[in-house]
Structure formats: C-alpha cells, structure tokens
Amino acid sequence: MFKNMYNWIDERLDITPMWRDIADHEVPEHVNPAHHFSAFVYCFGGLTFFITVIQILSGMFLTMYYVPDIINAYYSVDYLQHQVAFGAIVRGMHHWGASLVIVMMFLHTLRVFFTGSYKAPREMNWVVGMLIFFVMLGLGFTGYLLPWDNKAYYATKVGLEIAGSVPYLGEYIKELMNGGTIVGAQTLTRFFAIHVFFLPGALLALLAGHFFMIRKQGISGPL
Amino acid sequence: MAHKHDPNEKVVYVGDSRIRRHNNVNVPHDYSAYPGKSEAFIPNFLLKEWMVGVVVLVGFLVLVIAEPAPLGYPADPLNSSFIPMPDWYFLFLYQLLKYPYTSGDYLVLGVLGLSGLPFISLLLAPFLDTGKERRFYRRPIASSLMILSLVACTYLTWVSWHHYQEELRINEVTPEHIKRELEAEEAVKKGLPRPVPGKEKIPAMVASDDPTFTETMKEAQCISCHGAELQGGNAPALRGVGDRLNEEEIANVITNGREAMPAFKDQLSKEQIDQVAAWLAKQKAEGAE
Amino acid sequence: MDHKQQQDTAHKPAKRKEMTRRQFLSYTLGGAGAFMAGGAILPMIRFAVDPILQKKEQGAFVKVIEESKVTNEPTEVKFKIHQVDGWYESDPQLAAWISKGDDGKIFALSPVCKHLGCTVHWGGEDPNKYNCPCHGAQYTKDGKNLKVAPKPLDEFEVKTDNGWVYLGPLEPNSRVK
Numbered sequence: 091m092f093k094n095m096y097n098w099i100d101e102r103l104d105i106t107p108m109w110r111d112i113a114d115h116e117v118p119e120h121v122n123p124a125h126h127f128s129a130f131v132y133c134f135g136g137l138t139f140f141i142t143v144i145q146i147l148s149g150m151f152l153t154m155y156y157v158p159d160i161i162n163a164y165y166s167v168d169y170l171q172h173q174v175a176f177g178a179i180v181r182g183m184h185h186w187g188a189s190l191v192i193v194m195m196f197l198h199t200l201r202v203f204f205t206g207s208y209k210a211p212r213e214m215n216w217v218v219g220m221l222i223f224f225v226m227l228g229l230g231f232t233g234y235l236l237p238w239d240n241k242a243y244y245a246t247k248v249g250l251e252i253a254g255s256v257p258y259l260g261e262y263i264k265e266l267m268n269g270g271t272i273v274g275a276q277t278l279t280r281f282f283a284i285h286v287f288f289l290p291g292a293l294l295a296l297l298a299g300h301f302f303m304i305r306k307q308g309i310s311g312p313l
Numbered sequence: 314m315a316h317k318h319d320p321n322e323k324v325v326y327v328g329d330s331r332i333r334r335h336n337n338v339n340v341p342h343d344y345s346a347y348p349g350k351s352e353a354f355i356p357n358f359l360l361k362e363w364m365v366g367v368v369v370l371v372g373f374l375v376l377v378i379a380e381p382a383p384l385g386y387p388a389d390p391l392n393s394s395f396i397p398m399p400d401w402y403f404l405f406l407y408q409l410l411k412y413p414y415t416s417g418d419y420l421v422l423g424v425l426g427l428s429g430l431p432f433i434s435l436l437l438a439p440f441l442d443t444g445k446e447r448r449f450y451r452r453p454i455a456s457s458l459m460i461l462s463l464v465a466c467t468y469l470t471w472v473s474w475h476h477y478q479e480e481l482r483i484n485e486v487t488p489e490h491i492k493r494e495l496e497a498e499e500a501v502k503k504g505l506p507r508p509v510p511g512k513e514k515i516p517a518m519v520a521s522d523d524p525t526f527t528e529t530m531k532e533a534q535c536i537s538c539h540g541a542e543l544q545g546g547n548a549p550a551l552r553g554v555g556d557r558l559n560e561e562e563i564a565n566v567i568t569n570g571r572e573a574m575p576a577f578k579d580q581l582s583k584e585q586i587d588q589v590a591a592w593l594a595k596q597k598a599e600g601a602e
Numbered sequence: 603m604d605h606k607q608q609q610d611t612a613h614k615p616a617k618r619k620e621m622t623r624r625q626f627l628s629y630t631l632g633g634a635g636a637f638m639a640g641g642a643i644l645p646m647i648r649f650a651v652d653p654i655l656q657k658k659e660q661g662a663f664v665k666v667i668e669e670s671k672v673t674n675e676p677t678e679v680k681f682k683i684h685q686v687d688g689w690y691e692s693d694p695q696l697a698a699w700i701s702k703g704d705d706g707k708i709f710a711l712s713p714v715c716k717h718l719g720c721t722v723h724w725g726g727e728d729p730n731k732y733n734c735p736c737h738g739a740q741y742t743k744d745g746k747n748l749k750v751a752p753k754p755l756d757e758f759e760v761k762t763d764n765g766w767v768y769l770g771p772l773e774p775n776s777r778v779k
Contacts, residue, residue, distance in 0.1 A: 112354065112355070113353070113354060113355040114353055114354065114355070115353075115354050116351040116352065116353060116354070117351060117352060117353070117354050117357075117358040118347040118349065118351045119347070119348070119349030119350050119351055119352075120347060120348075120349065122352070122358060122361060123361055123365065124361045125349065125350070130365065133362060133365045136362050136365075136366070137365065137366065137369055140366050140369070140370075140638070141369075141373075143642075144373075144642050147642060147643060147646060148642075148646060151646040151649055151650055154649075154650055155688070160388070162689060162690065164384075164387040164388070164511070165509065165511075165512065165689035165690075166688070166689045167384060168384060168509055168689065169688050169689035170649075171381070171382065171384060172507060173688075174649060174652045175648055175649065175652045175655070176645040176646075176648045176649040176652075177649055177652075178381045178382070179377055179378065179645045179649070180645055180646050180649045181381075181382045182376075182377035182378070182380070182381055182382045183373075183377050183642075183645070183646075184382070185382035185383075186373065186376055186377055186380070186382070187373070188400075189400075189401065189402070190373060192402045200459075200463075203438070203449075203455075203459055204449040204456070204459075205447060205449075206446070206447030206448065206449065206452065207447070208438055208439045209439060209442070209443075209444075209445070209447060210439070210443075212439070213439035213440065216438060216439050217436060217437075217439070220435060220436045221436075224432075227402070227403075230400055230402065230403075231400075231403070234399070234400055237384055238387065238388050239384055239385035239386055239387060239388055239489070239490075240385050240386055240387075240388055240389060240392055240395045240397075240489055241383075241385050241395075241397070241398065241489065241490075242388060243388035243389075243390070244395055244397030245397055245398065245399045245400070247397070248397055248399065248407070249399065249403075252406075252410060252424060255420045255421065255424050256421075256424055256425065257421050257425070273390075310447075311347050312347055312348070313447055313448055355631070356624070356627040356628045356630075356631040357627060359631060360627055360630055360631045360634065363631065363634040363635060363638065364634065366634070366638055367634055367637055367638060370637075370638055370641050370642065371641075374641060
C-alpha cells in the first residue's frame with residue numbers, strides 16, 4: 091500500500107531524484123570513522139544538528155507550560171520542573187543541550203578551521219556557519235533570562251550593559267532590547283519572542299543554506 | 314497502476330502542466346579523486362554516524378538525569394548579595410571586560426577592539442587567509458592566531474570561574490540553586506510540602522505587643538533586614554521561626570551571628586538576647602491562628 | 603512500470619531467505635534511528651500528556667446559605683472556591699440557584715446553560731422557568747430542559763450540616779429522569 095501511495099505521489103511530483111540524491115551520494119573514506127578512527131572529528135557537525143533538533147523539540151514542549159510574564163514565569167518553570175512528570179528531564183535536556191550544542195559547534199568550527207576546509211570554494215559556507223554560531227550564542231543569551239530567577243535577571247542586566255557601551259548606538263540597542271529603560275516585564279516578553287520565533291527562524295534558514303552548500307560542493311578532500 | 318506509461322516517454326502530462334521525468338538516476342559526485350573506498354550515504358555511512366549519535370544521546374540522557382537544571386530564587390532587583398554570573402560560554406567575555414584597558418574609559422576598546430574585532434575576523438577568515446594551503450602547520454599565522462585565542466579564552470574562563478569560587482568562599486555564599494535544593498530536601502524530610510520561594514504562607518505574628526518586639530528588637534534594628542512585620546526581606550522571615558529553631562538555637566544565632574547575619578553579643582545584653590530568643594521561639598504557625 | 607520498480611527488480615534477482623547486507627544495514631539504521639527518536643521524544647510526550655494523567659482533586663464543600671432561608675422559589679447564591687490551576691492559584695466566584703423541591707429536599711443548580719454555555723436565570727420574561735438569554739433555552743425548576751438545550755442543568759452536590767447548606771462538586775442532574 092505504501093508503495094502504491096509513493097508511486098502515486100512520485101508520478102505527480104517526481105520526488106525520487108530528491109531523496110535519491112541524498113541517499114545515494116558517495117561519502118569518501120577520509121571522513122568515515124569506521125575506516126580511520128581519527129575521522130570522528132568529522133562527526134561534530136552532524137552531532138550539532140542532532141542536539142539542535144533535541145533543542146527545538148524540547149523547547150516546543152516547554153512552552154506548553156511556560157509563561158513569559160515576570161509574575162508567573164518563575165512559578166511556571168518551578169511547576170513544570172517539580173510537579174509535571176518528566177519535567178526535570180525535559181527542562182534538563184533543554185538546559186544541558188544548550189551547553190552541549192555550543193561545545194559541539196565549537197569543536198566543529200575548530201575542525202573546519204584546522205583542516206582548512208573554509209578555503210575556496212567553501213568561503214560562503216564558513217560565513218553562514220559563523221552566522222549560525224552567533225545565532226546560537228544569541229539563543230543562549232536570550233534563553234538565560236526566561237526562568238526569571240536572580241541569575242537570569244543579573245546576567246541579562248550585565249549583558250545589556252555591555253551592549254550599551256557600544257559607541258553612539260549603544261544606548262539605542264540597550265533600550266530596544268530592554269523594551270524600555272529597565273530590565274522588566276517588557277524585556278522578558280521581548281527576549282521570549284526573540285528566543286522562540288526570531289532566532290529559531292533565522293537558524294532554520296541558515297541551516298538550510300549550510301546543508302544546501304555542503305551537498306552542492308561536497309565534503310572537502312583529504313589533507 | 315491506473316495509467317500505463319511508456320518508460321521511454323520523456324514528458325508526463327499532469328493536468329496542463331508538464332513535469333519532466335528523469336529516467337537517469339541522479340549521478341553522484343565523482344570522488345575518484347580521493348584515495349580509498351567511498352560508500353553510499355544511506356545506509357552505510359549514516360549508520361556509522363548514528364552509532365556515534367546513539368552513544369552521545371545515552372551520555373547526554375545520563376547527564377540530564379543525574380544533574381537537574383538549576384533554578385534559583387525569583388528575580389529580586391533589590392538583592393545586593395547576589396553574585397551575578399553569565400552562562401559558562403560567555404565567561405571569557407565577562408572576564409575580558411574587567412581588565413583596566415577594557416573597562417572604564419577604555420570600555421569602547423574592550424567591547425569593539427578586543428571582543429568585536431576577533432569575532433569579525435573569524436567571520437571573514439576565508440577572505441583573510443586566502444592561500445591555497447590547507448594544512449594548519451603550513452599556515453603559521455592563521456593557526457597561531459587561533460591557538461592564541463583558544464589559550465586566551467581558556468585562561469579567561471578559568472580566571473573568571475576561579476574568581477567566582479573565591480568570592481563565594483569569602484562571602485560564605487552558597488549558589489542559590491544549591492541552597493534551594495537543600496531547603497527543599499530539608500522540608501520534604503520533615504514531611505512538609507516542597508517550598509516554592511515567594512509563595513510560602515508566613516504565619517501571623519504572636520504576641521506582637523510584647524515590649525521585647527516593640528522596644529528591644531526595634532533598638533537592635535532587627536527589622537531593617539527581617540522586615541518591619543518580620544515578614545523577611547534581605548534576611549529570612551522571623552514569623553514562624555519557632556517551627557524551625559528552638560529557643561537555645563535562636564539565642565545562639567543572635568549571639569554569634571550566622572552567614573550574613575552579624576553577631577549581636579556586643580549590642581545586646583545576655584538577658585536581652587534571652588528575652589528576644591524566648592519571644593521568637595513563640596513564633597509558631599499553630600500559635601498564630 | 604516506473605524506474606524505481608525496475609531498479610528494485612534489477613537489484614534483487616532471486617528471492618533468498620537470508621538477509622542481504624543492504625537489508626541488514628537498513629534495519630540497523632532504522633533501529634538506531636528509532637532509538638534516537640524515542641530516547642529524545644518519549645520523555646517529552648509523557649511531559650505533554652501529564653495533565654490527563656494527574657490525579658483529579660476532590661472539590662471541597664463550601665458553606666453558602668442558612669438552611670432556613672431556602673424556599674420553594676429558587677434564589678441565586680454566589681460562593682467562592684479555591685482553585686489551583688498549575689502554578690496559578692485563585693478564588694473564582696461561582697453561582698448556584700438553590701431551592702427546595704416538591705419532595706422537600708434542597709438542591710442547587712448550576713446556571714451554565716447546557717446548550718452553548720451562556721448563563722441562565724430564574725424568571726424574567728417567562729416566570730417560573732429558567733431562561734437563557736442567548737438562544738432562548740428554557741428549563742423547569744428541577745432543571746429539566748424544555749426547549750433548545752439537549753440536557754438538563756447540572757447540579758451541585760449538596761450537604762446540610764448544623765443548619766447550613768454546603769455545596770460541593772458539580773455532577774449531572776439527578777432530579778430529572
């Protein structure tokens with residue numbers, strides 16, 4: 091039955107070449123950890139993506155309980171962590187995953203740097219990769235505020251002070267991110283919107299570009 | 314199948330649009346230039362990649378189960394004893410901006426020069442390092458700059474963390490998320506419900522017209538930290554303290570101080586301390602009804 | 603016949619009982635994929651469905667009116683209950699129409715119309731009936747649905763103690779057959 095359904099769709103949209111291209115392309119030996127153990131350094135990119143998927147999923151589930159409001163944010167986080175079954179696990183996944191994704195991405199960046207894989211013709215992919223790095227740091231920074239405990243509040247205050255010290259534009263950047271003159275209710279909703287909609291949207295677009303370019307240009311050759 | 318097509322037919326009509334039918338399977342990239350065996354992405358290569366993924370996932374889940382995500386006390390803009398710390402991957406930046414040439418009058422240099430420039434040059438690395446050579450030991454400038462930054466970041470992170478630990482030790486502060494867990498554990502052990510900070514029900518005051526409270530404790534400035542109604546502030550609430558400590562323990566805390574609380578043995582006489590302790594020991598939830 | 607089937611038949615010339623290497627790899631790949639997906643997603647699913655698996659708390663009884671004040675004519679009483687909704691605790695006000703039935707027993711009806719959830723009231727333009735302002739649903743004093751509504755009005759559990767009437771959780775109407 092699946093075969094018939096697949097054929098019916100394929101006949102109309104001709105989808106076979108799309109996945110065949112992904113499934114059948116040959117992967118060279120020098121990135122395969124089964125051939126050379128040292129090739130495990132080529133796994134970090136894939137692992138970054140895997141953790142990112144976990145982050146997106148756990149984040150979606152967390153918003154079922156979380157409210158971005160300075161009175162209730164803390165109590166909703168406390169509730170989901172202690173009163174909801176597996177709440178500690180799901181929040182733990184999101185919390186530790188945030189650190190792990192940075193670690194993996196960092197190792198991936200170092201691999202690309204030290205193997206010189208960013209050189210022509212792959213310059214654009216490096217730039218996109220660095221933009222992904224910045225978006226991830228932004229996700230980390232905005233996500234830190236959301237539980238609205240002392241740690242969240244003061245770390246955000248310090249971060250915004252740093253942003254405010256940029257010459258000329260600093261004060262405007264700070265006020266824009268604050269959503270006013272203090273770190274408060276409007277900062278929290280702003281950070282929530284950035285953390286949940288704007289940055290993930292940018293991230294997905296950049297990831298699509300990253301993968302498209304990898305597929306188009308192939309993996310860089312052995313040294 | 315409903316429609317029979319000639320397999321050699323190049324174009325299939327779907328409605329009034331035309332979709333080209335490829336009869337040639339997509340030709341994969343030629344990797345013959347690379348030495349060694351290559352293999353198909355699915356299933357051969359992906360399987361190896363996913364084996365690594367499984368190992369990482371298991372390790373990750375073990376970490377998640379072993380170490381719950383931290384949560385401190387609700388944000389309090391008036392809290393002056395809190396030592397703020399960013400997440401660990403911002404520590405190097407946090408530390409960098411503490412140095413004399415990166416703060417104060419030089420803050421612009423610190424923010425733009427020492428933090429902004431490296432990030433921008435990292436972003437533009439392929440346009441700065443344009444040589445054909447890929448091996449890192451044949452690109453001494455790029456590689457040494459990278460290694461230098463790595464060492465600097467590691468050092469700054471370490472210094473920052475070390476400094477934080479020192480500060481905790483000197484001020485005898487326990488990080489809030491740990492303190493909170495301990496409090497919760499203690500309450501659960503006593504059979505009480507898990508406390509939620511800021512939502513505790515503070516019992517009413519017992520014998521609030523006692524001169525011990527209206528005179529002695531006022532003079533000793535207890536209320537400046539514990540709140541005018543002893544509802545708590547920078548220091549814990551004292552209403553209901555009798556449920557937590559007995560008279561002797563309270564007298565000991567007043568005499569010798571504890572954590573952020575100073576010792577009062579020089580300001581109050583022994584009798585006064587005993588009076589206050591006796592009055593505080595009466596502050597129990599059941600007496601407040 | 604399309605090229606995929608052609609290819610499949612080309613790859614499998616004869617039916618053999620043992621697994622091919624490709625099949626084995628595919629199954630292992632599927633297993634590893636299922637493990638990764640399951641390990642990550644199952645905790646989240648359990649997390650999401652938690653509200654339907656949590657124990658429902660029995661509502662407490664609330665003192666509302668003196669027994670002697672309840673007459674054969676329905677009167678409206680307002681009372682507050684303590685509601686814990688996740689992290690949010692509140693004391694919402696509820697209303698009930700309370701009266702003595704022909705059998706002399708006290709009963710209390712919820713004013714929420716069983717048609718589309720508007721609030722009904724006793725009397726008004728059509729006396730001696732509960733009228734709904736939205737779509738003209740009507741109920742008898744016992745809560746029996748006369749028109750529009752598909753079901754009789756819900757009833758609060760009633761307890762009397764020491765001359766006072768206490769109201770408990772809502773339940774389906776027990777007075778109407």
